Amino acid sequence: MSELKRYYRKFSRNHIAFVGLVVLTLIVMGGLLADIIAPVDKGGIDLDHSLEAPSLRHPFGTDSFGRDLFSRVIHGSRVSLTVGFVARTISLFIGLIMGVISGFYGGKVDSVIMRLADITFAFPTLLLLIAIMAVVAPGIPTLFTVLGVVGWAAIARLVRAQVMVVRKRQYVQAAESSGVGIFSLMIRHILPQCMSPIIVVYTMGLGMTIMAESSLSFLGLGVQPPSPSWGRMISDGIVFMRSAWWLTIFPGIILSLTVCSLNLVGDGFRDMFDPRYVFKKEKD
Numbered sequence: 001m002s003e004l005k006r007y008y009r010k011f012s013r014n015h016i017a018f019v020g021l022v023v024l025t026l027i028v029m030g031g032l033l034a035d036i037i038a039p040v041d042k043g044g045i046d047l048d049h050s051l052e053a054p055s056l057r058h059p060f061g062t063d064s065f066g067r068d069l070f071s072r073v074i075h076g077s078r079v080s081l082t083v084g085f086v087a088r089t090i091s092l093f094i095g096l097i098m099g100v101i102s103g104f105y106g107g108k109v110d111s112v113i114m115r116l117a118d119i120t121f122a123f124p125t126l127l128l129l130i131a132i133m134a135v136v137a138p139g140i141p142t143l144f145t146v147l148g149v150v151g152w153a154a155i156a157r158l159v160r161a162q163v164m165v166v167r168k169r170q171y172v173q174a175a176e177s178s179g180v181g182i183f184s185l186m187i188r189h190i191l192p193q194c195m196s197p198i199i200v201v202y203t204m205g206l207g208m209t210i211m212a213e214s215s216l217s218f219l220g221l222g223v224q225p226p227s228p229s230w231g232r233m234i235s236d237g238i239v240f241m242r243s244a245w246w247l248t249i250f251p252g253i254i255l256s257l258t259v260c261s262l263n264l265v266g267d268g269f270r271d272m273f274d275p276r277y278v279f280k281k282e283k284d
Contacts, residue, residue, distance in 0.1 A: 011271075083213045088148070090152075094155075103160040113156065130216070139223075230254060
């Protein structure tokens with residue numbers, strides 16, 4: 001049995017994680033096919049049909065400008081998922097570089113990088129994001145950068161710990177003594193052995209990144225109108241909570257499903273890569 005097939009069978013045995021993967025796939029596909037799935041223009045203003053309750057024509061109802069909420073939620077998934085994936089990838093890139101350097105060299109280099117990580121951890125993440133976004137110009141490119149830079153510390157600490165363990169293994173020391181370059185040693189011999197926990201942390205961190213983006217958009221510091229965002233839609237709908245509950249309920253449900261499914265998939269990856277996971281053999 002190939003290693004990939006073995007991992008797939010491990011993951012598929014975790015039924016809750018598999019359900020999370022299915023839900024996440026549907027949400028991602030909805031974002032990718034938003035222009036096809038969305039029944040009407042996400043920005044189409046029709047004041048004659050403002051604040052209409054959910055119906056066959058408008059499954060999620062309409063907002064105060066008469067815009068179809070279903071279309072805006074679908075397009076909002078594209079925005080939120082893009083911000084989450086790009087920002088988390090930036091965090092991963094920074095965390096990998098800092099963690100590998102810290103774990104490989106140790107000493108003063110390790111001390112400096114870890115102190116930078118401690119400074120990042122010293123501030124509550126959301127408050128730090130609010131403080132930064134209040135100074136810079138809000139927008140999607142800014143969100144990419146700010147969310148990516150703030151989220152590197154946890155990844156760097158994990159990578160550092162993994163590198164320090166792998167660094168002492170015999171095959172790494174043998175490669176180093178045979179004259180393999182430092183860059184090649186890091187990329188070809190050390191980093192591949194650290195990828196399993198990194199994939200888990202990356203996946204589970206996606207949910208937190210999307211929640212952070214939604215929180216900033218809720219406060220008006222994230223995605224700016226007219227671009228749809230789940231956090232912004234929830235914020236705009238609070239004023240009409242008593243008379244138009246659908247404005248906050250539906251974006252909130254999709255946001256919750258997305259974050260929950262990402263956490264479930266992360267749990268599934270953790271069990272899949274865990275060497276203590278007991279895999280029961282089946283007859284082929």
